[in-house]
Amino acid sequence: MRHRPLRDGPWGNLPSEPGRFIGRGAELAELGRLLESSRLVTVTGVGGVGKSRLVLAAAWSAAEAARGARGARGTLAGRAARERYGDGVFLAEAAAVRDPALLELTVSEALGLTDHTTRTPRTVLAEHLAGRRLLLVLDGFEQVVDESAALVRELLRRCPGLRVLAAGRRPLALDGELVLPLAPPVPEEALALLAARAGAADPGFAVTAANREALAEVCARLDGIPLALELAAARLRTLSPAQLLARLEDRFALLTGGARGALPRHRTLRTAIGWSHELCTPAQRLLWARLSVFAGRFDLDAAEYVCAGPDLPVEDVLDLVGELQEQSLLVREETADGVRLRMLETVRVYGAGWLESLGDARRLRRRHRDWYLGLATSCELDWFSPRQQEVAALVETELANLRLALECCLDEPDEVHLGQYLAGTLWFYWAGCGRLTEGRHWLDRALEPTGRAVTEYESSRLKALWVLGYVAALQGDAAASLGALYECRDAAAQSGNPLASAYAVHRLGCLALVSDDMGRARELLGSALEQYRAVGELNSNVLMCQVELGMALAFQGELAGALTLCREVREICEERGERWTKAYALYVLAYAALDAGDAQEARRLLDECVAINHAFDDLVGLVLALELLALVTVAEGDPAEAALLQGAAEPMWAGVGLQLFGSGYFNAPRLMCRERAGELLGAERYEAYAAEGRELSREALVGRARRSPGERGRAARVSRQAGRGGGPAVVGVRRAGWAREREDPPPPGGDGGSTSQ
Structure with a gap:
């Protein structure tokens, strides 16, 4: 999910301002001082201790000061903050990243960067940040700590205006890093937090003289760890503080053994989560374990498909989800595509351990994979419909789980064909939503040699090949594009797959178009259109082929033919609710209008x-x-x-x-x-x-x-x-020399007025 931006302009991507932040005043002030004296500050601590909430609060404080809000404008602190963070404060959440190669893309996405070239994401990041002054918050990097350290080291070296605030269970171990170990809140703050969470769950709850001592002892037994307190607070709806304490003491006496060598607070948190697990019904425990297969956010439909079975009826999942929410084991979130559910990482990891112990992890991962294969298939179909914008938002929201499904496919030698199918099916997202770099990553992986014969799954491989050719062409990588498209075309001919052949010929024509070979582009695109019509294919790709043919005609001065093709595309798009291809048809129609001297149209x-x-x-x-x-x-x-x-x-x-x-x-x-x-x-x-x-x-x-x-x-x-007249400066772009055949096209980079690559 892409968070809503701050209210007053391009100050970053922070989520909505957090609600009441209880306690941590001293830590928040110390964090601010550390950020003033170092370009890299890392908050460390046990899972559930509140690292994410603290760094988010610090990020909000920095953004507000830099923006001049809350009376800071004109003050020394406000001016200093604007100097340090004048280009914004951005949050990159790395907790759901499993593939280290995707870390840099995750940070790029957080910064709102789109790049269609073959440059590495790290290069794009460094060039973007080189002249900017901003704060990057990197949260939850534990699973990719080595890659995170390498990325942060290089960005700090190459980007003098960058500061990084990180949160994880261990430091990044870089030169110049200042570390703030986060201990649990002091007893008074822990009690205030427990009371606030209990009051949110039960409006009638209050701390009284009669229950204060028991509540304080609950906080002490839980070492004041915020996540543990939240789990305990959910029980105060049904238990009195004294009953909660008694049950908690019984369970701790039984469970405090934990893993040998573990830190006391790690054991405390695991015990607290284990106690919550014990208090769950068998059905709740089973759902908890099965939900751990999701990465990041998921919706109820996915939970019902993946988790239901003979031992967990689908009609029970909704109620069980609500019960886990009431116990603070699931979090409800609003996204651009509606309501989603999420497990805190510590809770998810606990559930994953139980799933492994049940011997059911592989089956559940495959159920998860199958759901997201189906989701991608339906999204590809819906791309050619009025739901196109919704599809883009849905895939954006579900990206972490789609990545996990791709990993599942590509990690199994016998299921690589499914990975090829999934990577190819998402072509509309890679090409249509600014995700070429990530698409190239998955397509390259899916097509890596495996030593296995591919004839059995030829159709999925062919799809991945033409999509790779398409993506590589848009990136400007002609060699890779040609290699993939020729292989696809030849294999399609050998296997008798006319549809794959049409796609390969189409994308070869697209490559000729952007390479200024208009004669070949017209030949290939015209041939592809005939092949599409012969097999009855009609979708955004087919219409784009028609638009590209219109471009080739327009660039050679044949505007009547270009207008006919692109007007037809516009009509079909308006009938079907298609917008992405329509935009390219509008471009050609605008070209023709300007050539005719109609700047208004x-x-x-x-x-x-x-x-x-x-x-x-x-x-x-x-x-x-x-x-x-x-x-x-x-x-x-x-x-x-x-x-x-x-x-x-x-x-x-x-x-x-x-x-x-x-x-x-x-x-x-x-x-x-x-x-x-x-x-x-x-x-x-x-x-x-x-x-x-x-x-x-x-x-x-x-x-x-x-x-x-x-x-x-x-x-x-x-x-x-x-000192000039106010009349039209250009009338008729073709007459101005735009559409004439160029015997000697300019080399890459244009005339020196363009940006250097």
Whole structure:
């Protein structure tokens, strides 16, 4: 899940401000002092001691001070915080990361980064953070501690404005790291926490003179560990404090043995969780153990499918989930895709141990895998429907579990075909939602040589191959793309799979398109369309093939044919509720409108195009639309705004693959806008506006781009200042030389006005 941003602009991705934070005043103040004196601070402590809540509270405090809220504006503390965290405070949650290779992607996602190139996520992170001043909060890194240490070391070395606040059960062990060991709250704070949690569970609960001593002893018996106190508080609905203490003492006498050599508080927490486990009914214990197979958040439907069986009827799962929630063993959360459930990591690990002891872990992991295979399949079908935006949000929410399902498939030699199928089925997410790097990771893994014959599962392998070819082409990796697509095409011909052949030919045509080989692109894309129609295939991919053919025609000046193709795509998309492919059709239609001198119609089309691409985080579509829109803005007589938009789009090219970056056709609007706006403004003024644009966040840029000329109210003034007329600066992009055949396309990197790769 992507957390809601802070209220007042691009200050980070912190979740909604935490509720009442009980106690920990001294620790919070000490944490603030440590962050002032070191760029790396790690809060350590036993599971359940409150590390996550403390670092989140510290992060909120830093963000509020930097933003100047709560009276801090103008104060020395406020100015210092803005100096340290002027570019925001971001939370990266690593607890659900199982594959170390995904750690860097998790941090990138937390920072809202989208990159379509073959650069490593670490390189992208370092380049993004190099000139920024922000606080990165890394929570729950225990399972990938070595990788976390290596990543933090390099980022701190390369990014002088970065500070890191980490939370885990052990330090990162890096030079310069300051460690704050977090002990349980002092007795008064522990009692206040127990009382608050008990009051939340039972509004009639209160600490009185009669029960204070028993409650204080409960806190002492639990060593004041917040998670243990929360588990105990749930029992105060049915037990008096004295009864709770008596039962707790009995269980501790029986269970305090724990693991030999374990720290006392580790034993205490395990005993407290074990006591909660003992107090559960057999059905509750069974569900607890089975729910441990989920990574991160999950919904009730998934829980019912994965966990139900002859010994746990599906109709009982809902009530049992509610009972585990009442005991603080499950947490309910709101996400972009509705209500989800989550187990605290310490509770999940305890349940996983029981599942292993029952000998049922492998079967449950396969049930989990099957559910998410089904989820991905239904999402692929729903992508070509009015639910497209919902599908994107659903996959985003379920990503941790989809990753776990991919791991399950690829870790079993006999089930690699399922991993190939799953990685291929998620093509719409990799390509349509800005996840090319992660998609490439899973597709490469799924297609690694195993020494096993692949003929039995040829269809799943073929799907993974054409999706790999598609993803690699969008990343600008032509060699990998060609290798995968040729293998797919040849194997499809040998095995008699016309659909896989159509996809391979289509993506070869796409690669030719972004490589400026328009003749070959037209041939391949036309052939793919014929093959799709022959087998009755119609979905977003087929429509995209038609749009790409329209692009090839438009770039060669055959606008009538391009308009026919893309108008048909727009009509089908509107009938089916498809938006992602529609955005690319709108791009071609806007191109044609601008070529005809109708800047107003081009702007109307591009406004919707920009909105859709931004919603899906499609960087390729967004940057192309923005640069065409900048050229439209020149045509409207506002070269200053065009320069600003052009400047804002320039940094985005660093995240677009090299093949696309070097295309003379796709890059023509940028070059033309720079030339024409530069003529109207002069080089110095053009650069000043472009520099202003480079400072805009993507959210701010999209908002700015979607303003109409009337809303801007700047065109006439700038035209007067430039000493030029206010009439259209560009009429007919084709007549300006955009669509002519280029005998010598520019090399990757353009004319020097582009961002260097």
